[in-house]
Amino acid sequence: MAEASEAARVGRVEFTGSRHELFLILIRGYALMLPTIGLYRFWQATWKRRFYWQNTVIDGEPLEYTGTATQLLAGFFFALAFFLPIYIALFVLSMQESSLIVLGYLGVGLIIWFLMGYAIYRARDFRLSRTLWRGIRFDQRGSAWAFALRRFVWSILFVLSVGLIYPWMASSLWKYRWRNTWFGDRKLEIAGNWRIFAGPYFAVYGLNILTIGGTILWMTSTGDYRHAGTSLLPGPISILAWIGCVIILALSCCWYRTRSASRMLSTVSLGEAKLSVDIGAGPLFWQYVAYVVCLAMLLVLLLVTFGAVLGSVYAVAVAAGKAPGAVALLSLFQSSTLNVVLLIAAYLVVLGAFGMLAELILSYGWWRLLARSASIANPDSLNSIRSAPEDRSLIGQGLADALNVGAY
């Protein structure tokens, strides 16, 4: 588990959870979601977190998640009360004249964007304050409002600068989060700055502008396209070029994500203990490929199932002596409570299947990749850290649930 060396011992991080285990948690969760009109998701989130946390073993000791589903549920109800005036305002707004509607929706959109920053920070606070390692609790201090304001102002600058300001924005937000993170009575430090993001970000930015811009330029200059009504369709060589653009975009985004996360996280320290992370871009890229392949297979499966159901209904209609036409077939799907229920159930199954696939391949994959590529230098220096009391606030996570933000 831990490698001894003469200079400083290095503690390894391992991930011991299997996809099969997570699959069972997800299946049970989705199965119970329907009869509980979605309320079971708080229990599912808690089980999922327990799975991820307790299987992440740092220097021989697993993380522990102590949050409960009722805490999430109570937070969600707080958030609902918070959002009720906004929903009422939206309802009243929808009955005004069109120019006022546009302005109103823009205002509400900005308020929600601002609140998302608050929710992201409080959700992280909730998770950290319910995370134990070696029996000591983590905590997120600092102000969620200050973080939300900071994120909001940076977002405006991001739009105005066509994304060029992103390295400074990312660095500022990372630093605010990590410099307010505590483990027991000791504060974490992060030494990384905008330079860490700038190199990979501008490389990816430039490369993709070149490939996409070049493809558009080549298409228009060679005339390798045809008109289909009002829209333009690329010609055979342009299609190949666009496929190349998508592959380059996916590869470069994976490279950026792994590179920036590895370099930034490798500047995190806790006193004498230093975190080191080295995530490869290749494994992440193959995760995305696996996700796309599985998604395509799932779509085919759903289409085949849908076709089989439609075929059965058609056969029943013919057997009942109805005219075998499209109108007759459609009439079978109208004016029936059973049909509505079946439609809702089918919709939920499709939604659940997509969500499960994303969780099983992407979320699980990223967590495992991150855990297995991390190590801690000098973990014995953490032995003297003392515990701090639990932060029992609820509303932050609730807001995150209501806005559907935050991770894991």
Added chain:
Amino acid sequence: MQFAARYQDGLVAEVRAAECVLDLAADPVALVILDAASREVLDRWDASAAYLLHSRMIELRIANRKKPAGARLGVTGVADTRSALGLLPMLHTGQRKDL
């Protein structure tokens, strides 16, 4: 009967290798946690206040209602797990509530 465990007192972030034995003469019955190397007594837990936490499949994590919130015993290995469950039968029913 005794079992080996990793012990944390919930006050400092130090994990110690421990041996746990039951003191039946104490009132209430106590789980005595000894340092694995020196046999020095690290802590005494009221055995009836011990309960199981959620943990990965290959491990038992035991907490105690009368100790700090982060105080833990981590037990791995088939033999030690069996011994722990044998010494502390209330662990079978004393699982932390999911609510």
